[in-house]
Amino acid sequence: MKKCRDALADSLQRLADYTKDTPVCVCIENCPDTVPDVETILTMIESAERQNLGCCLDTGHLNLSTPGAGHFIRKCGGRLRALHLNDNPGMHDRSEDQMGYWYADDIHLMPGTFVHSVDWADVIAALHEINYSGLWNLEIPGEFRNLPDDLRELKLKQCFEWSKALFCGNG
Numbered sequence: 001m002k003k004c005r006d007a008l009a010d011s012l013q014r015l016a017d018y019t020k021d022t023p024v025c026v027c028i029e030n031c032p033d034t035v036p037d038v039e040t041i042l043t044m045i046e047s048a049e050r051q052n053l054g055c056c057l058d059t060g061h062l063n064l065s066t067p068g069a070g071h072f073i074r075k076c077g078g079r080l081r082a083l084h085l086n087d088n089p090g091m092h093d094r095s096e097d098q099m100g101y102w103y104a105d106d107i108h109l110m111p112g113t114f115v116h117s118v119d120w121a122d123v124i125a126a127l128h129e130i131n132y133s134g135l136w137n138l139e140i141p142g143e144f145r146n147l148p149d150d151l152r153e154l155k156l157k158q159c160f161e162w163s164k165a166l167f168c169g170n171g
Contacts, residue, residue, distance in 0.1 A: 001034075004034055005034060005035065005040070005044075008028075008034060008035070008044070009044045009047065009048070012026065012028060012044055012045075012048055012053065013048045013050075016048050016050035016052055016053050017050075019052055020050060020052055022052075024052060025052050025053070025054050025081050026052060026053050026054070027053070027054045027055060027056035027081050027082045028041050028044060028045065028053070028054075028055060028056065029055075029056040029057075029058050029061070029082075029084065030055075030056075030057060030058055030061050030062055030065075030072070031058070031061055032061055032064055032065035036061075036062075036065040036066055037065075037066055038055070038071070038072045038075045038076060039075070041055050041076075042055070042075065042076065042079065045079060053079075054079050054080065054081030054082065054134075055076045055079050055080045055081065055082075056080075056081065056082040056083070056084060057069065057072055057073065057076070057080060057082075057083050057084065058084040058086070058139070059083070059084065059085050059086060059087070059111070059118050059123065060084070060086040060087060060088045060106050060107075060108060060118075060139070061084075061106065062118075063087070063088055063090040063091070063117060063118050064088060064090060064091060064105055064106060065091075067090070067091070067119075068119075069118055069119065069122065069123045069126070070119060070122030070123055070125065070126040071126075073123065073126035073127060073129075073130060073132070074126050074129060074130065076130075077130050078130065080130065080132060080134060081134045081135065082134055082135040082137065083132075083134070083135060083136050083137060084137050084139040085111050085136065085137065085138050085139060085140075086108040086109060086110075086111065086138070086139045086140050086142070087109045087110060087111050087112065087113045087114055087117055087118055088105050088106060088107050088108070088109065088114065088117065089105060089107075089114050089117060090105075090114070090116070090117045090118070107142040108139055108140050108141050108142035108143075109140060109142045109143055110138070110140050110143055110159050110162055110163070111138070111163070111166055111167075112162065112166055120166060124166075124167060136167070138159065138163055140159060143155055143159055144156075
């Protein structure tokens with residue numbers, strides 16, 4: 001794990017150097033098997049000492065490794081530059097031998113799909129607290145798998161309306 005993390009930190013430094021005079025921001029995304037926690041990500045970013053480095057929070061990844069997306073957001077503060085918003089059943093009801101394997105459960109569904117999953121109210125509150133104005137990405141291909149074209153369009157409209165209600169309020 002350390003060797004992988006060191007290689008990732010080296011790549012991050014090289015990308016930061018390469019893009020330092022551009023408007024590009026390089027973000028490191030939380031991932032259960034390499035950089036699962038916010039402290040590791042922030043250490044990697046701060047050690048590179050570049051302003052064009054940031055954090056990308058994938059709520060689905062975090063939900064499968066370390067609960068607490070609100071904590072992650074608050075800890076990142078202004079370093080949070082991108083969001084991959086999606087839902088999954090999380091670590092609930094997983095047997096002990098399944099805890100290290102997360103890929104199969106990273107199903108990328110619409111935020112708010114599961115009960116006892118990502119605390120979306122806390123996510124939204126934390127984003128407001130840090131005055132987040134970065135990128136929002138609904139990473140939800142799981143919503144559209146195996147749908148015929150006519151249903152895909154209806155599902156897309158539903159996801160759009162759902163996301164407006166969830167993240168922007170009803171007004």
